[in-house]
């Protein structure tokens with residue numbers, strides 16, 4: 001059984017879709033939700049599904065062992081970043097080479113990097129009058145949004161779009177594609 005930990009900081013809609021997709025899956029299971037924000041919606045989703053949670057301490061994450069020991073002790077095989085807003089430290093990347101994947105709400109390499117998360121991404125896309133946006137699923141390296149892109153899907157940006165209406169269209173792409181891409185990566 002491949003054991004997945006999902007790292008998330010927010011509402012957790014992607015985490016929910018991934019949990020549901022792998023519920024009763026013969027080879028893959030979501031075993032842990034890791035979060036850096038007390039009270040985040042993703043923690044409630046974990047509780048709804050009886051999935052253990054781990055709340056990160058900033059000091060230990062960035063200047064300690066990056067929770068490598070805890071993840072290895074839980075026999076986690078693969079890490080999914082689903083709206084996780086801290087930079088994953090080198091120690092964790094080195095412990096999980098090629099086994100950490102992230103979803104970004106834009107068509108990389110555009111609209112990525114520090115500060116490019118959530119509504120900030122959609123605001124920049126709209127401000128630049130782009131006619132197309134989308135999602136990128138990529139392996140995680142030590143830089144933000146720099147790792148190998150393994151999947152992209154695009155959508156229209158409408159002239160009257162707001163960051164909220166664009167975010168909704170992006171979420172639909174994320175919820176459709178992220179879990180199947182993870183399944184393919186773990187095949």
Ligand SMILES: Nc1nc2c(c(=O)[nH]1)N[C@@H](CN(C=O)c1ccc(C(=O)N[C@@H](CCC(=O)O)C(=O)O)cc1)CN2
Nearest residue numbers: 084085086087088104113114115117141142143144145
């Ligand atoms: N080592 C890596 N860590 C992370 C990556 C990555 O590619 N390599 N991806 C991010 C997710 N992400 C975009 O997809 C992203 C998330 C957050 C930020 C950002 O600027 N964060 C702020 C802090 C925000 C906060 O604490 O609320 C910052 O660093 O100042 C950029 C991109 C996950 N980790």
Ligand SMILES: NCC(=O)N[C@@H]1O[C@H](COP(=O)([O-])[O-])[C@@H](O)[C@H]1O
Nearest residue numbers: 010011012013014083104105117118
């Ligand atoms: N750069 C990282 C980033 O912006 N990630 C984005 O955070 C949202 C989390 O939504 P969710 O909590 O509902 O899954 C998603 O749209 C994801 O692409």
